[in-house]
Amino acid sequence: MTRLRALLGFSWDFVVGDDWRIAAGVTGALAATAIAAGAGVSAWWILPAAVAALLSFSVWRAANPGARDRA
Amino acid sequence: MSATELGLALSVFLACTVEAVEALTIVLAVGVTRSWRSTFIGVGAAALLLAAVIAGLGPALTALPIDALRVAVGGLLLVFGLQWLRKAILRAAGLKARHDEEAAFGTEIAAARQAGEPPAGLDPYSFTIAFKGVFLEGLEVVFIVLTFGANQHDVGLAAAAAAAAVIAVTLVGIAVHAPLARVPENTMKFCVGVMLTSFGAFWGGEGAGANWPGGDAALLVIIPATLALSIALVARLRSRAAAAPPAGVVNA
Numbered sequence: 515m516t517r518l519r520a521l522l523g524f525s526w527d528f529v530v531g532d533d534w535r536i537a538a539g540v541t542g543a544l545a546a547t548a549i550a551a552g553a554g555v556s557a558w559w560i561l562p563a564a565v566a567a568l569l570s571f572s573v574w575r576a577a578n579p580g581a582r583d584r585a
Numbered sequence: 586m587s588a589t590e591l592g593l594a595l596s597v598f599l600a601c602t603v604e605a606v607e608a609l610t611i612v613l614a615v616g617v618t619r620s621w622r623s624t625f626i627g628v629g630a631a632a633l634l635l636a637a638v639i640a641g642l643g644p645a646l647t648a649l650p651i652d653a654l655r656v657a658v659g660g661l662l663l664v665f666g667l668q669w670l671r672k673a674i675l676r677a678a679g680l681k682a683r684h685d686e687e688a689a690f691g692t693e694i695a696a697a698r699q700a701g702e703p704p705a706g707l708d709p710y711s712f713t714i715a716f717k718g719v720f721l722e723g724l725e726v727v728f729i730v731l732t733f734g735a736n737q738h739d740v741g742l743a744a745a746a747a748a749a750a751v752i753a754v755t756l757v758g759i760a761v762h763a764p765l766a767r768v769p770e771n772t773m774k775f776c777v778g779v780m781l782t783s784f785g786a787f788w789g790g791e792g793a794g795a796n797w798p799g800g801d802a803a804l805l806v807i808i809p810a811t812l813a814l815s816i817a818l819v820a821r822l823r824s825r826a827a828a829a830p831p832a833g834v835v836n837a
Contacts, residue, residue, distance in 0.1 A: 529661070531668040540663045540785075544656060544793050551794030558795040561786040562807065565667065566814055569782075572671050573818050577680050577825075 533575070539568040593733060594746040600729045601750035603801055604722045607784065609758045611662075611718030614777040615711045617762065623708035627715030635723040651728065655792025658717045659785050665714060666781025673775040674815055678822035714781070721788070726751065779815060783808040 530537045543564030550557035586594070616624040675681035726747050734743030787804055790797065797803035 529664065531664070533668065533671065536667045536671070537664045540660055540667070540789075544660050544789050547790055547793035547795050548656075551796075556796075557793070558790055558797050558803075560795070561663075561790045561793075562810065565663070565782060565786055565811065569667055569670060569674075569814065570818060572667070573674050573822070576671065576675055577678070577822055 533572050536568050536572055539564055543568075590739065590742055593739060594742055597729055597733050597743045597746040598750045600733070601726045601747040602754060604725045604729070605751045605754035607804075608719050608722035609754050610780055611784065612715050613758060613762060614773075614780050615714045618773050618777050619711040620708040622706070623711035624715040626707065627712040628719050630712070631716045631719035631723060635720060635727070638724075639727060651724065652792045652794070654721055654724065655788045657792075658721045659787070659789025659792055661717065661785070662714065662781050663785030663789055665710070666778055666783070666785050669774065670778030670782050670811075670815055673771060673778045674818050674822070676771050677775060677819045679826060680822060718784075775815065776812075779808060779812045783811045786811075 543561050546564075547557045547560045550560060612624055612628060615627075672681060730740065730743045730747045734740030783804060787797065787807055799806075
């Protein structure tokens with residue numbers, strides 16, 4: 515059980531890293547791209563926009579300890 | 586060689602060169618910044634799996650869900666790339682210690698050993714990123730050979746052209762890896778974050794069904810745009826730090 519927990523913890527750290535919001539945001543952006551493309555809407559801009567938003571937000575949070583504490 | 590055969594060979598060579606350059610970029614990036622040994626193990630494992638898949642499936646390979654693979658590989662690269670880039674931006678802005686990567690890596694290895702994973706000395710990041718990049722691009726090379734070759738009824742010539750492209754790109758990689766190793770560590774990590782993020786967005790978007798304007802050439806816009814955003818974030822953080830008393834080095 516301890517080994518399983520350690521393995522799950524390692525896998526989480528490995529994939530998700532320091533900021534889980536990045537992994538969640540990427541998953542959401544990929545899903546939105548798939549839905550938009552499936553509906554025949556131009557979807558190429560969604561991931562670049564998500565990258566800009568996620569990176570800016572994550573860096574801003576890391577640089578503002580107050581924002582991290584409140585979250 | 587007839588004009589048709591020459592056209593086939595050139596088309597396959599150029600298409601495979603693009604795929605091989607994409608794989609080489611990933612391999613050089615993780616090799617120079619993390620661990621060449623783990624990167625080569627990842628490349629070797631990808632090559633072995635690729636050979637097994639080709640031997641097992643043969644022409645039926647074209648039925649594999651390449652878009653699902655692109656989404657999975659692209660999504661992971663994007664998450665890794667954004668995490669990497671975030672740290673590099675904070676380091677470049679002076680908000681994060683420059684050599685904390687080794688400590689984090691040590692923690693990961695300790696956790697992995699506790700879980701009975703992986704063999705001592707193997708860097709999971711280098712292995713995984715090199716493995717996924719080479720496997721995906723290798724699969725795309727195989728697709729190109731099979732589709733172009735079958736179309737012209739000359740898979741052998743298409744395979745030879747693909748092999749020539751991969752060898753040429755590998756030789757270029759060997760030539761440039763030494764100069765790359767002299768680039769300052771944080772600068773290299775910054776560039777790797779930009780590359781992983783850009784390729785991740787490109788492959789993930791492609792796999793999810795997006796049509797990039799200009800096809801593969803879209804990367805020539807995505808990479809500079811990601812770099813420009815990252816530099817702008819560093820400049821913004823530096824100017825803010827210069828205007829206000831420092832809040833200290835963050836641990837995020």
